[in-house]
Every structure is written in structure tokens, then in C-alpha cells.
Amino acid sequence: MESKESVKEMRTENVVSCLYQQPDTVFKLICFPWAGSGSLHFAKWGKSFHHSIEVSSIRLPGRECRDKEPFATNLDHVIAEVSNALLPLIQDKTFAFFGHSLGSYIAYFTAHHLKQNHGLQPVHIFLSSASPPHKSYHGYFTSTSSMSEEQLHHFILNMGGTPKEILENKELLEMFLPVFKADIQMARNYSFVKPSKPLSCDFTCFSGTEDIVAVEGWKDLTSGSVDNYKLPGDHFYLINPSNESFIINYITKSLEVSHFI
Numbered sequence: 001m002e003s004k005e006s007v008k009e010m011r012t013e014n015v016v017s018c019l020y021q022q023p024d025t026v027f028k029l030i031c032f033p034w035a036g037s038g039s040l041h042f043a044k045w046g047k048s049f050h051h052s053i054e055v056s057s058i059r060l061p062g063r064e065c066r067d068k069e070p071f072a073t074n075l076d077h078v079i080a081e082v083s084n085a086l087l088p089l090i091q092d093k094t095f096a097f098f099g100h101s102l103g104s105y106i107a108y109f110t111a112h113h114l115k116q117n118h119g120l121q122p123v124h125i126f127l128s129s130a131s132p133p134h135k136s137y138h139g140y141f142t143s144t145s146s147m148s149e150e151q152l153h154h155f156i157l158n159m160g161g162t163p164k165e166i167l168e169n170k171e172l173l174e175m176f177l178p179v180f181k182a183d184i185q186m187a188r189n190y191s192f193v194k195p196s197k198p199l200s201c202d203f204t205c206f207s208g209t210e211d212i213v214a215v216e217g218w219k220d221l222t223s224g225s226v227d228n229y230k231l232p233g234d235h236f237y238l239i240n241p242s243n244e245s246f247i248i249n250y251i252t253k254s255l256e257v258s259h260f261i
């Protein structure tokens with residue numbers, strides 16, 4: 001019979017993917033993927049960062065090594081699960097969060113949960129392509145709920161970010177759409193209540209020049225500083241290698257500065 005500790009470790013490995021482990025890391029960067037995505041895109045970021053920063057990516061149920069699990073339907077359960085999986089990794093480390101689109105919301109909600117329940121919070125949260133949840137959180141997710149499969153296909157195509165090999169392959173598309181729809185439904189079902197006590201860490205908001213998100217309201221959710229950067233592109237501007245390099249360099253410098261404050 002497996003011990004409780006080994007079960008916890010296995011659970012953490014299932015939820016938190018780290019392709020490039022750095023045993024002597026100074027910082028841990030936890031990345032939260034967008035709707036319909038797995039952990040691989042951000043887990044690969046680990047090879048692009050200095051060894052002082054270890055990069056992990058969150059893996060939600062229903063994908064990759066968790067493909068036998070049912071999709072998550074309750075965002076509160078996801079936040080609690082992610083928090084519990086992260087606790088053994090972040091308790092003695094300086095850590096930061098990066099999220100893109102739906103991942104930005106899960107990153108922020110997880111940060112708030114960790115502070116409220118465990119007295120821990122990231123030194124910095126990097127938010128990508130996301131309006132603040134108390135402003136227009138449900139608008140984006142509601143707009144996709146009534147779409148037919150064909151309309152949803154066009155919506156995803158126009159939004160960008162999904163590899164062409166998925167969109168042009170019927171079998172792969174049939175595997176992808178249920179994941180995407182489940183994530184969107186989970187987000188729609190979540191009722192955000194603006195906390196009475198904001199976080200105190202710094203935020204940086206990234207968005208594409210052609211995207212429709214309005215990032216200004218994030219300043220209401222932290223007493224720390226909030227910086228905004230617009231980079232060339234649409235909702236998935238970060239797929240562009242030059243934008244990705246900018247973000248990686250920015251995160252690196254931000255964490256280095258935080259180490260000396």
C-alpha cells in the first residue's frame with residue numbers, strides 16, 4: 001500500500017508539470033494555461049529561463065496524464081486542488097504566477113486562496129489577455145456558450161492560438177472541442193466575489209494590440225503596483241517568438257529585482 005506522502009507526491013506531479021527541474025532554483029514560476037490547453041506549452045518555457053528560475057505548468061483534469069479523469073466542472077475545486085498540489089513546492093521558495101486568458105483567472109483565484117488559507121502569496125502575478133474578473137469576467141465566456149459546434153470552430157480559429165494540425169484534423173478537433181467547452185462551462189459557472197482585502201503583490205498585465213480585453217481594473221485587486229504592456233498581435237499575441245522573448249525577459253528581470261527588495 002502506498003504511503004500518504006507518496007500519494008501526495010503523485011498528485012502533485014499529476015497537477016504540476018515541470019520538464020526542466022532546477023534543484024537549486026531561487027524562484028519558482030508557476031504557469032496557468034488557457035482554456036482547452038494542456039501543460040506542455042508553458043512547461044517548455046523552462047528551457048528558456050536562467051537556471052535560477054524553475055518553471056512549472058498546471059495540468060487540469062481530462063488531459064495528458066490525467067486524461068482518464070472527468071473534466072473539472074467546479075472552479076473552486078480546481079483552485080483548492082492546485083493550491084494543495086503547490087503547497088509542498090512553494091512553502092520555502094519565492095514564487096510567481098503567470099496565466100494566459102482563463103489561466104490568468106485561475107492564477108489570480110489561486111493566489112487569493114493561498115493567501116487567505118495559508119498566508120502565502122506570489123511575489124508577482126503576470127496576467128495575460130484577461131480583463132479583471134469583477135469587470136467583464138462572464139462576458140467572454142457567456143458569448144461562447146450558445147454557439148453551435150461550427151460557430152465554436154470558427155470562434156477558436158479566429159481567436160488563434162490553437163495549432164492548425166488540430167483545427168484541420170477532424171479526429172483531433174473532436175478531442176479538443178470537449179476540453180475547450182468544459183473549461184469554458186466551468187468558468188461560466190464560477191461566481192466571483194471581489195475580496196474585501198486585496199492581494200499585496202505586484203501585477204503585470206500583458207495583452208495584444210488587437211485584442212479586446214481591458215486590463216485597467218486589475219489595480220482594484222492588489223495594493224501592489226500594476227503595470228500594463230501591449231504587444232503586437234491578437235488574443236494569442238504570446239505565440240509570436242519575439243513577444244514570448246519579451247515576456248520571458250521581463251519576468252526574469254522582475255523576479256531578480258524582487259530578490260533585492
